[in-house]
Amino acid sequence: xTLFLTALFAGxxxxxxxxxxxxxxxxxxxxxxxxxxxxxxxxxxxxxVAYFCLDRWHLAQILTLLIIIAVVVSLSLVxxxxxxxxxxxxxxxxxxxxxxTLAFSLVIETVASIIYGQNPVVPIPSALGGGSVxxxxxxxxxxxxxxxxxxxxxxxxxxxxxxxxxxxxAMRGVAEDREVAALRGIDALRISRLAxxxxxxxTGLAAFVVAxxxxxxxxVGLTYGLKGFIALAVGGFGSLRGCVIGGLLLGVAEQMFxxxxxxxxxxxxxxxxxxxxxxxxxSGLFGRTAVREV
Amino acid sequence: MNGSNALNxxxxxxxxxxxxxxxxxxxxxxxxxxxxxxxxxGNGSFRMGEYEEVLSFLVIAVALNIAMGYGGQYILGITxxxxxxxxxxxxxxxxxxxxxxxxxxxxxxxxxxxxxxxxIGLPALRVGGFYLALVSLFAALAIPTVAQQWGxxxxxxxxxxxxxxxxxxxxxxxxxxxxxxxxxLLATLFSWALVHSRVGHRFVALHTSQQLATSIGIRSYRTQxxxxxxxxxxxxxxxxxxxxxxxxxxxxxSSVQFAVLLLxxxxxxxxxxxxxxxxxSVIILGIxxxxxxxQQYNGIVFGVLLLGFAVFLPDGLMARVTVLSARLxxxxxxxxxxxxxxxxxxxxxxxxxxxxxxxxxPATAMTEKPAARLPAWPPILGAxxxxxxxxxxAKRTFGGVTAVDDMDLTLTRGQIHGLIGSNGSGKxxxxxxxxxxxxxDAGQIRIGSTRLDNQPAHAVARSGIARTFQSPKLMLRETxxxxxxxxxxxxxxxxxxxxxxxxxxGVRTNRQAHDEALEILEALGLHHVIxxxxxxxxxxxxxxxxxxxxxxxxxxxxLLDEPxxxxxxxxxxxxxxxxQNLARSGVGVLLIEHNVPMVLxxxxxxxxxxxxxxxxxxxxxxxxxxxxxxxxxxGVDEPLEASS
Numbered sequence: 001x002t003l004f005l006t007a008l009f010a011g012x013x014x015x016x017x018x019x020x021x022x023x024x025x026x027x028x029x030x031x032x033x034x035x036x037x038x039x040x041x042x043x044x045x046x047x048x049v050a051y052f053c054l055d056r057w058h059l060a061q062i063l064t065l066l067i068i069i070a071v072v073v074s075l076s077l078v079x080x081x082x083x084x085x086x087x088x089x090x091x092x093x094x095x096x097x098x099x100x101t102l103a104f105s106l107v108i109e110t111v112a113s114i115i116y117g118q119n120p121v122v123p124i125p126s127a128l129g130g131g132s133v134x135x136x137x138x139x140x141x142x143x144x145x146x147x148x149x150x151x152x153x154x155x156x157x158x159x160x161x162x163x164x165x166x167x168x169x170a171m172r173g174v175a176e177d178r179e180v181a182a183l184r185g186i187d188a189l190r191i192s193r194l195a196x197x198x199x200x201x202x203t204g205l206a207a208f209v210v211a212x213x214x215x216x217x218x219x220v221g222l223t224y225g226l227k228g229f230i231a232l233a234v235g236g237f238g239s240l241r242g243c244v245i246g247g248l249l250l251g252v253a254e255q256m257f258x259x260x261x262x263x264x265x266x267x268x269x270x271x272x273x274x275x276x277x278x279x280x281x282x283s284g285l286f287g288r289t290a291v292r293e294v
Numbered sequence: 295m296n297g298s299n300a301l302n303x304x305x306x307x308x309x310x311x312x313x314x315x316x317x318x319x320x321x322x323x324x325x326x327x328x329x330x331x332x333x334x335x336g337n338g339s340f341r342m343g344e345y346e347e348v349l350s351f352l353v354i355a356v357a358l359n360i361a362m363g364y365g366g367q368y369i370l371g372i373t374x375x376x377x378x379x380x381x382x383x384x385x386x387x388x389x390x391x392x393x394x395x396x397x398x399x400x401x402x403x404x405x406x407x408x409x410x411x412x413x414i415g416l417p418a419l420r421v422g423g424f425y426l427a428l429v430s431l432f433a434a435l436a437i438p439t440v441a442q443q444w445g446x447x448x449x450x451x452x453x454x455x456x457x458x459x460x461x462x463x464x465x466x467x468x469x470x471x472x473x474x475x476x477x478x479l480l481a482t483l484f485s486w487a488l489v490h491s492r493v494g495h496r497f498v499a500l501h502t503s504q505q506l507a508t509s510i511g512i513r514s515y516r517t518q519x520x521x522x523x524x525x526x527x528x529x530x531x532x533x534x535x536x537x538x539x540x541x542x543x544x545x546x547x548s549s550v551q552f553a554v555l556l557l558x559x560x561x562x563x564x565x566x567x568x569x570x571x572x573x574x575s576v577i578i579l580g581i582x583x584x585x586x587x588x589q590q591y592n593g594i595v596f597g598v599l600l601l602g603f604a605v606f607l608p609d610g611l612m613a614r615v616t617v618l619s620a621r622l623x624x625x626x627x628x629x630x631x632x633x634x635x636x637x638x639x640x641x642x643x644x645x646x647x648x649x650x651x652x653x654x655x656p657a658t659a660m661t662e663k664p665a666a667r668l669p670a671w672p673p674i675l676g677a678x679x680x681x682x683x684x685x686x687x688a689k690r691t692f693g694g695v696t697a698v699d700d701m702d703l704t705l706t707r708g709q710i711h712g713l714i715g716s717n718g719s720g721k722x723x724x725x726x727x728x729x730x731x732x733x734x735d736a737g738q739i740r741i742g743s744t745r746l747d748n749q750p751a752h753a754v755a756r757s758g759i760a761r762t763f764q765s766p767k768l769m770l771r772e773t774x775x776x777x778x779x780x781x782x783x784x785x786x787x788x789x790x791x792x793x794x795x796x797x798x799x800g801v802r803t804n805r806q807a808h809d810e811a812l813e814i815l816e817a818l819g820l821h822h823v824i825x826x827x828x829x830x831x832x833x834x835x836x837x838x839x840x841x842x843x844x845x846x847x848x849x850x851x852x853l854l855d856e857p858x859x860x861x862x863x864x865x866x867x868x869x870x871x872x873x874q875n876l877a878r879s880g881v882g883v884l885l886i887e888h889n890v891p892m893v894l895x896x897x898x899x900x901x902x903x904x905x906x907x908x909x910x911x912x913x914x915x916x917x918x919x920x921x922x923x924x925x926x927x928x929g930v931d932e933p934l935e936a937s938s
Contacts, residue, residue, distance in 0.1 A: 111594065226435060
C-alpha cells in the first residue's frame with residue numbers, strides 16, 4: 001500500500017509536468033490553430049536557466065524565477081516572430097507551421113547542448129527545499145506538491161481568463177474564425193503574439209517548479225514535449241481541464257507501469273495509453289470534437 | 295514505309311523536340327553518377343558501407359515522400375517503422391543464418407514495417423493532421439529506448455550480424471553496391487508509377503481537400519491508411535536493406551534526430567516531387583555523414599535551413615527547378631487528344647499546336663461557345679434505381695440557429711429542380727445535408743427504399759450523387775484534366791495495384807479515365823485549358839472544370855451550388871445548356887442559384903426557401919403568379935409577373 005501511494009504521488013507530480021506543457025500547447029493552439037512543437041524545448045531551456053542560476057551562480061530562488069520567465073518569454077516571442085507569424089498571416093494550408101516549429105525546437109536543443117556541453121545530469125534545488133510532507137502515511141516531497149499546486153493555480157487562472165475577460169474570449173475567437181474576428185476589430189497578429197507571451201509565462205513557471213523534478217538534462221525537452229502532447233491527446237484537444245486530467249493520468253499510468261509491470265520499459269506506458277485512447281475515443285476524454293476541419 | 299516519318303513519330307513520342315532532351319539528360323547523368331560513385335570516391339569496404347548506408351536512407355526518403363509529399367500524411371517518425379523492419383530482418387538472420395539472404399531480409403523488413411505502420415496509423419488517423427506526426431515521433435523515441443533494455447534485440451550494444459556464426463552474405467563489394475543503387479532507383483520508379491496511378495490521384499485529391507475527395511467518393515480513412523501502409527512497407531524494406539549492407543543494428547541506428555534529418559532533406563529538396571527528396575537527402579545526409587567534425591553544430595545549420603525553407607520556399611528546390619525548366623520550354627505539355635466528333639477535331643488542332651508553344655498562353659474566360667451539341671451523359675452510378683431522391687422533414691440546427699427546418703423536397707430523375715432564396719435561407723445547408731457533409735437533426739433522405747442519411751458522405755457520392763461547391767474546390771497544382779480524372783476513376787473498376795504496376799487492366803483503365811475526362815472537358819469547350827494548372831484558370835473556367843468533375847462521376851443526381859455565380863454570359867449559357875442536357879440524359883439536377891431568370895427559364899420545379907423554411911414550391915409559372923413570394927422578397931402585394 002505504501003509503495004502504491006508513493007507511486008501515486010510521484011505519478012501526480014510527474015503528471016503535473018505533462019499537464020503544464022499541455023496547458024501551454026493549448027494556450028497557443030486556442031489562438032493560432034498552431035501546435036507549437038517547440039514547447040517542450042522551451043521548457044527545457046527554462047530548466048537549464050534554473051541550473052545555471054541556482055547551481056552555478058547561486059542566485060536567489062525568486063530572482064531565478066524572474067530570469068527564467070524573462071528568458072522563456074523572449075524565446076517564445078522570437079519563435080512567434082520567425083516560425084509562427086508567417087503562417088498566421090497567410091491562410092493555413094498543410095502543416096508548414098509544424099515543420100517550422102519543429103525546426104525552431106531543433107535549434108534550441110542544439111544551442112542548449114552546446115552551452116551545457118557534456119555535463120552530467122545535475123539535480124536542481126527546489127524553492128521549497130528538500131523537505132517533505134506526511135500524507136496518508138507516506139512522505140511526499142515538497143517539490144512534488146509545488147508542481148501540482150502550480151498546475152492547479154495556472155489552470156484556474158486560465159479558465160477565469162478565457163471565460164470572464166473580453167480578451168480571453170477574443171483569443172478563443174481568433175482561432176475559430178480569423179475573418180469574423182477581424183471584422184470585430186481583433187488583430188490576429190497581436191493575439192498570436194499575446195498567446196505566445198501567455199504560453200511563455202506558463203512554460204517559464206512550469207520550468208521553475210519542474211526543474212527540481214526533471215534535473216538539468218538537454219534531452220528532456222523532446223521527451224517531455226511529446227509526453228505533453230500525449231497528455232493533451234488523452235485529455236482531449238482544446239480543453240484546459242482535459243490537459244490537466246490527461247497529464248495526471250499519464251503520470252500515474254507510468255508510475256503504475258513501473259511498479260507492476262517493468263520499470264525498464266516505462267516509455268511503453270505512454271505509447272500504449274495514447275494508442276488505446278485514440279482507438280477507443282479519438283477526441284480524448286474531455287475533447288469536444290476531432291480537430292479535423294470539415 | 296517512309297523512314298523520316300517514322301523517325302519523326304519516334305522523336306514525337308519520346309518528346310524529343312527542341313530542348314526536351316534536357317528532361318532525359320539530367321536524370322541519366324545522375325543515374326550514371328550514382329553507379330560510378332565507388333570509382334570516384336574510393337571503393338574500400340568501409341567506404342562502400344557508408345555509401346550503402348546513405349542509399350538505404352534514400353529508400354526511406356522515397357517512402358516518406360509518398361506518405362507525406364503526396365498523401366499529406368505526416369508520418370514523421372518513419373524511423374520507428376524502419377527500426378521495426380530492421381530488427382525483424384536482423385533477428386531472422388541471427389537465428390537462421392543459413393537460410394536468409396538479401397531478398398528474404400527485405401521481405402521480412404517490409405512486413406515488419408507494414409505492421410509497425412498499421413499500429414501507429416490505425417489509431418492516429420482517427421484524428422488525423424498533426425496527431426500522426428506526433429504519435430509517430432513518440433514511437434520513434436520509444437522504440438530505441440525500449441530496445442536499449444531488451445536483451446532479445448541485443449540491448450544497448452545491438453546485434454552485430456558479422457559476428458554471428460554461419461552468416462555469410464552471398465553478395466558483397468561492388469556487386470552489392472550495384473544492387474543497392476538499383477533498388478533505390480526501383481523505389482523511385484515505383485513512387486513515380488504510384489503518383490501517376492489512380493492511387494496517387496486519390497492521394498493528391500485528399501491532400502488538397504477532404505471535402506473535394508469525399509465529393510468524388512474517395513474514402514479518406516482508407517486512402518490515408520494505404521498511404522501510410524505503402525510508405526511503411528517501403529521504410530521497413532529499407533531496414534532489411536540496411537542490416538544486410540551494414541550487418542549491424544543497434545538502438546542508436548534509428549532516432550528522432552534521424553527522423554528530423556530525413557524531414558529536412560525532404561523539405562529542402564521538395565516534398566511532392568519525385569527527385570526532390572532524393573537530392574535533398576543526399577545533401578543533408580552527406581553533410582551529416584561525411585563532415586563529422588562539425589557535427590555538434592549540425593543541428594543549428596539544419597534547423598535554420600529547415601525553418602528557412604518552411605517559411606520562404608515551402609515547395610523546396612525541385613519546385614524551383616520545375617518552374618525554371620517550364621520557362622525554358624523543357625517541360626512541354628503532352629496530352630493525347632481525342633479525334634472523334636467536331637469538338638474533338640477542334641481540340642485535336644489545339645493540342646497539336648500546343649507543344650510548339652513554350653509557355654502556355656494564359657487562360658481567358660470563355661468567349662465563344664462550342665458549336666457542337668453536348669453528348670448525352672446517362673447515369674452510370676446508381677442507375678439501377680430510377681426512384682426520385684426524397685427529402686422528408688429535414689431539420690438542421692447550428693447552435694441556436696435553425697438553418698433548415700421541416701424541409702420536404704423531391705428530386706426527380708430527368709428534371710431540373712431550382713432552389714432559390716436569399717443568403718442564409720438554408721440552400722447550401724440543404725445541399726450539404728443531402729450529400730451528407732452535414733448530418734440531419736431530424737427527418738430522412740432516401741432514394742426508393744435506400745436511406746442516404748445514415749451513410750457516410752463518400753458512400754452517398756458513390757451511390758450516384760455528385761455535387762459542386764459554392765467556391766470551386768480544385769486541385770490547384772494539377773491541370774484541368776488531372777482534376778477530372780479521379781472522378782472517372784471512381785466508377786471504372788480496377789484495383790490500385792493493377793493501376794500502379796501497369797498490369798493490363800490497369801493500363802486500360804488508366805487510359806480510359808484519361809480519355810473520358812478529356813471527352814467531357816472538350817464537350818464543355820475546355821479543350822484549350824486541359825493542360826493548364828487549375829491555379830492559372832479564371833474563376834468561370836474553374837467552375838466549369840468542377841462541373842466537368844461532377845459530370846465525370848456519371849451520377850444519377852447532380853447538386854449544383856450556385857454554378858452561375860461570377861460567370862461570363864457565354865459561360866452562363868453553357869451552364870444552362872449543361873443542366874438541360876443532364877436532365878435530358880436522365881439525371882436529376884438540383885440547381886441552387888441567385889440568378890432567378892436563369893432558374894425560371896430552365897427549371898421544371900422551383901423551391902423557394904426563406905429563413906430555413908419552404909416558402910413556395912411549384913412550377914416557374916406558378917412562382918411568377920405567387921403573391922406570397924413577391925411580398926416576402928419584393929415587399930409588393932402583386933405577383934412577380936405584374937411587378938416586373
